Structure formats: C-alpha cells, structure tokens
Amino acid sequence: MDEREIEQGYASFHRNLNRILRDRNVKIFKAHVAAHPGQAGRLSHCLGLSDELAEIEMYKAILVRSPLKDLHNKAREWLEERGIEPPAPKIYSGKQKTSRRKRKPYG
Numbered sequence: 001m002d003e004r005e006i007e008q009g010y011a012s013f014h015r016n017l018n019r020i021l022r023d024r025n026v027k028i029f030k031a032h033v034a035a036h037p038g039q040a041g042r043l044s045h046c047l048g049l050s051d052e053l054a055e056i057e058m059y060k061a062i063l064v065r066s067p068l069k070d071l072h073n074k075a076r077e078w079l080e081e082r083g084i085e086p087p088a089p090k091i092y093s094g095k096q097k098t099s100r101r102k103r104k105p106y107g
Contacts, residue, residue: 009039013032017065060079
C-alpha cells in the first residue's frame with residue numbers, strides 16, 4: 001500500500017465518520033470505529049466503553065469536527081443537559097506553531 005492509498009483511506013474514513021456523526025447513532029458510530037481501527041486513532045478508546053459513555057464521546061467528536069459546524073450547538077446543548085463539560089473549541093490563528101531553538105553560532 002503506498003502513501004496515496006493510505007491518505008485516501010483516511011479521507012474515506014473521515015468522510016464516512018462525518019456522515020455517521022450526523023445521524024448520531026452510537027451503535028453505527030462504534031461499528032465504524034471498530035471496522036477501521038487504524039484510521040480511528042483516539043476514537044478507538046470508544047470501543048471499550050458502554051454505549052452511554054461512547055455516546056458522550058460521539059457528541060464530543062461532533063464538536064471538534066469543523067465540517068459538522070451546523071451540529072455544534074445541538075451537541076453542546078446535549079452535553080450540557082447531562083452536566084458534561086463540552087471540549088473547548090480549538091482556535092486557529094492561521095499560523096502553524098514552530099519551535100524556535102537558539103542556534104549556536106558557527107566558529
């Protein structure tokens with residue numbers, strides 16, 4: 001499998017994940033993550049959770065995905081109604097952080 005196929009696999013996983021998250025069905029969400037453990041990354045921890053706890057993670061996943069912006073308010077309300085702190089939104093300045101190390105001068 002070459003790098004392009006790997007990238008296409010990740011893209012396909014995330015497109016399907018967005019579609020599944022829109023439906024907000026925890027059983028289908030967990031099945032999708034289980035079927036693609038390599039692409040699921042941090043979401044793989046949901047497989048060991050009860051459906052109730054995985055549903056919380058599902059709503060948190062909705063909040064951090066920009067293609068699902070139209071669902072963010074509903075997801076935030078769902079979590080808050082259950083006394084769960086929603087994840088803080090990530091704020092991007094458009095610039096990537098780079099580490100700056102002092103270099104020793106030559107000579």
